Amino acid sequence: MEVSITVNGAKHSSEVEPRLLLVHYLREVLGLTGTHVGCDTGYCGACTVIVDGIPIKSCSMLTVQADGCEVRTVEGVANGPELHPVQEGFWECHGLQCGFCTPGMIMSSVALLERNANPSETEIRQGIEGNLCRCTGYHNIVKSVQYAGAKMRGEDPKGASSEVAS
Amino acid sequence: MYPPNFDYVAPTSLDEALAALAGAENTKVLSGGMSLIPLMKMRFVRPTTVVDISRIPGLDDVTDDGDHITIGAMVRHATTASHPLVQEHASALAEAANGTADLLVRNRGTTCGSLALNAVAADQPGAALALNATMHAASVRGTREIAAADFFLDAMTSALAPDEILTKITIPKGGVSTYRKLGRRGGSSDYPIAAAAVWVDVSDGSVSDARIALNGVSSTPYLAVGSAEALVGSDGSADAIASAASHATDGVNVLEDLYATVAFRTHLAGVYVRRALEDVLA
Amino acid sequence: MTSTSVMGGIVRRKEDPSLIQGKGAYVDDVKRTGELAAVFVRSPFAAATITSIDIEAAKAAPGVHAVYTADDVRHLGPNPAQVAVGTLRPLLADGAVKHVGEAVAMVVAENRYLAQDAADLVFVDYEPGEVVVDLKDAFADKVKVHGDASNILLTWHGHGWWEGVIDLPDPSPGIQEAKERDDTVTVSLEMVNQRLLPTAIEPRAVLADWNSGYGSVELWSSSQIPHAVAGAVGVTFGIPSNKVRVVAPEVGGGFGVKLNVYPDEILVCFASKELGRPVRWTETRREAGFASTQGRGWVGTATITGTADGKILGYELEAICDMGAYSHNFTVAVPLLGLFIAGGQYNFPTSYALHCVVTNTQTTDAYRGAGRPEAAYYLERIVDHFAREIGMDPADVRKANYWKPEDFPVQTAIGLTMDSGDYEKNLDALLDRVGYEDLKAKRDAARAEGRLLGLGLSTYVEVCGFGPSALAGLGFSWGAYGLPTAFNGSGVVRVQPDGTCTVTIGTGPSGQGHETTWAQIVSDGLGIAMDNIEVHHGDSVDLPMGIGTFGSRSIAVDGTATFEATARVRKKAAIIAGHLLEAAPEDIQFADGRAHVAGSPDRAVEWGQIAESAYQPHTLPEGVEGGLESSVVFSPPNATWPFGSHMALVEVDPETGDVDLLEYWATDDCGNVINPMIVDGQLHGGIAQGIAQALYEEAIYDDMGNLLTSSMANYTLPVSTSLPLFSLDRTVTPTDVNPLGVKGVGEAGTIGSAQTIVNAVVDAVAHLGVRHIDMPLRPKRVWQAIQDAKE
Incomplete structure (x- = not known):
């Protein structure tokens, strides 16, 4: 089937089988390997991307379902050489270790902060509940999102996550 | 996990979709895909044709229709959870939606899809029972209405025929409702080990009507008739609630699995009926 | 950031800019x-x-x-x-x-x-x-997995585990004697340390x-x-x-899988x-x-004999350890790693028998901690149980039996040597920080209102940083891997002609931040900026030998090799810089990307100038060879022995058995710390995995050998809403088995945490008569335990 999908601002037209999963389209047709596959059943969230403004699990969506949609992946989050505040937060607060869940975690966090500029710790945890991390115990991920939220609100981000690494 | 091949159609009208369903064997309706796509990836389900109803206009609305509200086939869990109409008139369903899986899944999965599938671990069916929802099914043969009480037949089996689409559900206004559960990881998130959806109507200090449904307890959700009977006509006191809770699994074949023995699940059913009733009668 | 004194400081990770932009190349991306x-x-x-x-x-x-x-x-x-x-x-x-x-x-x-x-x-x-899955059935040897061969592959005994090298008398007769004394109490618990799926x-x-x-x-x-x-x-x-x-x-x-x-x-x-x-x-x-391999899977009985004043006279553990069907890399060695910390941080006789048994299930092998979480679990559960039975505070019982600082070096119950430790200081640091007495009062007040609060403590010692190489030869051969049998560490430090630095190491990260930590070591030694140091790993052609990342060994072993290689490069660079500056090599100091003469910061050359000379051999002083690199293979004289103290506060729903983890504190001691941010991150993740074992995870097989938990739907990993923030602190007791004084921290959190949670939950319901609940502490188990205690 012919699909037309805008990914990180660039429009792509491709011929795909109906069964091709969106995550495989991104990774293998477009070569955007930042979006990962960690499970089969829509639990781990490593494949999280933002489709038409809404974060979803791209391993549980067919490419043909995304026909005509706008998709944002981790490769499209930074503004050129300038990191997104969420990316900066993960770097500053050691919000990643092995990095495999990180692209999905970042996409969920970006979407969270776009709809809630000042989330509580509980709201942050609920916002990333669909993204499993095996390395961090989520501690520094929560801090990273707090850092990013403060930065996006124009506050001092270091104060927002002062407990990091303590 | 790579699904087998299938034909895919994405009709832009309900009639086209119904025709596609009628015209092929072994078809599956795709709405949010949060159950169907993983099942296809594991090759447990191998449809020859998938009918994607997401491009049909008008299926994704929640509307106020006088004495009832309507939830369309493509309304996602996230919308059901946060929509003011659902929160006001069908809070049990809103709460069930809010506790389903995680946010990313709720952003795709649909309320009607969950009802149509009727998985044992689904949150929605119990709420639909307690709220006395009406299921609206359509096929090329016409449309029909199915009461929630007649809809959930067995695990992964609803009253829908293979050529039917659950186009919407309607929920009568009135009364108060809530949904309470114990999840697999403890707390109230994740699949329910046991859950209670309750709806009550209170007038002049007494319970004039009640429906109490349980899901995750047996192979299909059910109305605990004995619980409701114990409550209706009472003053909603702690004793009345306790009496209602004691009938939570009357005549029911309670499931045993990795998360609960029959005894524990039977106990939980009573606990969650009681807690839910305490909430709505407080 | 400054280019020097980065050791011990928080430095953002060098690997992160790539990973946060989706540029990290994992195998499926290549x-x-x-x-x-x-x-x-x-x-x-x-x-x-x-x-x-x-x-x-x-x-x-x-x-x-x-x-x-x-x-x-x-x-x-x-x-x-x-x-x-x-x-x-x-x-x-x-x-x-x-x-x-x-x-x-x-x-x-x-x-x-x-x-x-x-x-x-x-x-x-x-x-x-015919299928055999149940461990006791397999141990009974009625249904055999492999033809006529016994299911019991071997039994590791605490004494005589290393025939001909360590010969210890059997402690059992002495322990038996203690049991028979009139003034002693003997307590015993059978406990399951369940199978887990590592799940990177x-x-x-x-x-x-x-x-x-x-x-x-x-x-x-x-x-x-x-x-x-x-x-x-x-x-x-x-x-x-x-x-x-x-x-x-x-x-x-990685986590072992x-x-x-x-x-x-x-x-x-x-x-x-x-x-x-x-x-x-x-x-x-x-x-x-x-x-992929799985972890844990022990059924065992722990027994303690001691006196009413808390003095423990003997500890026994007999366990059946599930090997699965086939032997892989470390399969039968995992219980041995548990045996290495048999007596833990305590000075009392210890008797161990660990039976390695095959079943018709997937193979087990290392999973974060590999044998040590199991050993620490049995020990710290039974010590806690003993304290409860004699009516003593669990912290006091532990203190009454610790090795004291002056005892070190200590010969452990199975004949290994622990070089350093200060357990009471570490425990006191935790108790002071959490306000132990106030916490106990808070718990008791809540209990008086009918709320089930529980406070759980575990302390631990672990062994890691493997070497020594002699241990590698213990009944195993790496010949099948084409490698000499040894626990080496490798480090190559090379200054490039432009004065930047390339470091190549024999272990690679799977999240541990090697690129950053190793750059800190080299930056500190050479005064070259972090940004000018690249750390290479994970490519077998880069080095003749690399033992790999496991057993919390990277920093203690390969880190030391890099530290030594750095020192050698510095020494040679000092000769070259001295030649260029007309000064004695011993007067050369390195900082801020340059070498200068001590006391005369202006008499300096850049690293680029030193390197340029190094790669123009005709410019070098007589007798100095060209090039500027060093390759070191380091074999440590001993393993390292980190320790720590963990505490948890939980609340149990009396009606549903649902456990709510309210707070978690840990005070760990991994020796000197190179990057506190990374060390804390390792502890966070390690603790989370121990909590996960205690509360959530279990690989469940049915009698036919079907794995019922192969999907994440029913192998319930903790999600973000499952865990609290962790409160960490540390004591620092450096080891002397390596010049960095570092011990390793990858597994410590996991080794200390599972029993902390179980001790807390049992504490919450002990007054109802509950003495033990097997992990994971799902609501159904906790509820059932309360019901059983009522009867």
Whole structure:
């Protein structure tokens, strides 16, 4: 089937089988390997991307379902050489270790902060509940999102996550 | 996990979709895909044709229709959870939606899809029972209405025929409702080990009507008739609630699995009926 | 950031800018032109004879290049393993299967979708046999897994575990004597330390590209031990080690599951050789329960005998340890690692018997902590239980039995030597910080209101930083991996001609931040800025030998090698700088990217000038060779012995048994710390995995050997809403077995945490009569325990 999908601002037209999963389209047709596959059943969230403004699990969506949609992946989050505040937060607060869940975690966090500029710790945890991390115990991920939220609100981000690494 | 091949159609009208369903064997309706796509990836389900109803206009609305509200086939869990109409008139369903899986899944999965599938671990069916929802099914043969009480037949089996689409559900206004559960990881998130959806109507200090449904307890959700009977006509006191809770699994074949023995699940059913009733009668 | 004094400081990770932008290249992200994809056909039976395999339909399916069975690969021998005990796994099941999910055939096709389509067309006839899954049944040896061979592979005893090297008397008669005294109490608990699925979020993945022209092969593998994999590939195919290149690029979590040589690593090389195309296999999550090793799986009884004043006179542990069906890399060595910390941090006689038993289940091997979480669990649960039975505070009982600082070096209960420790100081630091007495009062006040609050304590000592090399030879041989048997560390430090620095190490990160920590070591030693140091790892051609990342060994062993190599480079650079500055080498100091004469900061040369001279040998002083690099192989004289104290506050819902973890505190001691941010991160993750074992995770098999928890739907990993923030602190007791004074921290959090949670939950319900609940403490278990206690 012919699909037309805008990914990180660039429009792509491709011929795909109906069964091709969106995550495989991104990774293998477009070569955007930042979006990962960690499970089969829509639990781990490593494949999280933002489709038409809404974060979803791209391993549980067919490419043909995304026909005509706008998709944002981790490769499209930074503004050129300038990191997104969420990316900066993960770097500053050691919000990643092995990095495999990180692209999905970042996409969920970006979407969270776009709809809630000042989330509580509980709201942050609920916002990333669909993204499993095996390395961090989520501690520094929560801090990273707090850092990013403060930065996006124009506050001092270091104060927002002062407990990091303590 | 790579699904087998299938034909895919994405009709832009309900009639086209119904025709596609009628015209092929072994078809599956795709709405949010949060159950169907993983099942296809594991090759447990191998449809020859998938009918994607997401491009049909008008299926994704929640509307106020006088004495009832309507939830369309493509309304996602996230919308059901946060929509003011659902929160006001069908809070049990809103709460069930809010506790389903995680946010990313709720952003795709649909309320009607969950009802149509009727998985044992689904949150929605119990709420639909307690709220006395009406299921609206359509096929090329016409449309029909199915009461929630007649809809959930067995695990992964609803009253829908293979050529039917659950186009919407309607929920009568009135009364108060809530949904309470114990999840697999403890707390109230994740699949329910046991859950209670309750709806009550209170007038002049007494319970004039009640429906109490349980899901995750047996192979299909059910109305605990004995619980409701114990409550209706009472003053909603702690004793009345306790009496209602004691009938939570009357005549029911309670499931045993990795998360609960029959005894524990039977106990939980009573606990969650009681807690839910305490909430709505407080 | 400054270019010097970065040791001990928080430094943002060098690896992160790539990973946060989706530029990290994990194996499945590495693409080769013309690659094919493999999918495996797996057994639905746990024990069966294979009577026939029909591959014709699969071979004829669209896009299929080959379908392989045991007939095609038998000549390569079984899957290589260092263990000389038990049955090795055939590369593909050869006439019989021994666990559900065992690979029976491999399909290679144009892509994974087509390969899976064809795999569905492989028809296998099985004659099912008798299955043994339950550990006690397996130990009884009535149903045998492998022909007539006993299911009991061996028993590790606390004394005499290392025949001819460590000979200790059997402590059992002495313990028996103590039991018979009138003034002693003996308490005992049978406890299960359940099976777990390690579950790195990146599934395992391999990609092989055989070059028939050179007779060489390149293999990308998500591995913690690329050198061992390279050696195993070389030995299997009969090609020398310099014809094999194994690359572990970004590795998305390890935790022990990638600490193995797996059949798929060999088989993709074979298929690539046969087909002349690169061949890839990527594990699916459900497949991980069949294709990757699992962890834990002990059933044991712990017993303590002591007096009413808390003095413990003997500790006994007898356990049956599940090996699964086949022996892999460390399979039978995992219980041995538990035995290494048999007596823990305590000075009392200890008797250990750990039976290594095979079952019709997937193989077990290392999982974060590997034997030590199990050992610490049994010990710290029974110490807690003893304290409760004699009515003493659990902290006081622990203190009454600790080794004291002045006792070190200590010979442990099984004859190993612990170089350092200060357990009471560490525990007191925790108790002071949490306000122990206030917490107990808070718990008791809540309990008076009918709320079930519980406070749990565990302290631990662990052993890591492996070496010493002598231990590596303990009944195992790394010959199957083409490696000399040793626990070496490797570090190469090279200053490039432009004055930047390249570091190559024998262990690689799967999240531990090696690139940053190692750069800190080198930056500190040479005064070269962090940004000018690149750390290479995970490529078997870079170094002759790299033992790999496991046993919290990287920093203590390979870190030390790098530290030493740095010192040697500095020494030579001082000679060159002294020559350039007309000063004595011993007067040269390095800082801020330059070398200067002590006391005269203006008499300086840049690293670029030193390097330029080094690579122009005619400019060097007489007798100094060209080049500016050092390669060090370090063999530590001993392992290291971190320790710590953990505490948890929980609340149990009395009606549902639901456990709410309210607070978690830990005070750990991993010696000197190079990057506190990274060390704390390791502890966070380690603690989370211990909590996960205590509350959430369990690999469950039914009687037929089916893994009921192969999906994340029912293997319930903790999610973000499951865990609290952790409150950490540390004491610092440096080790002297390496010049950095570092011990390792990758597993400590896991070793200290599971029993902390169980102790807390039991504390919450002990007044109801509950004495033990097996993990995971799901609501159903906690509720049942309360019901049982009522009866």
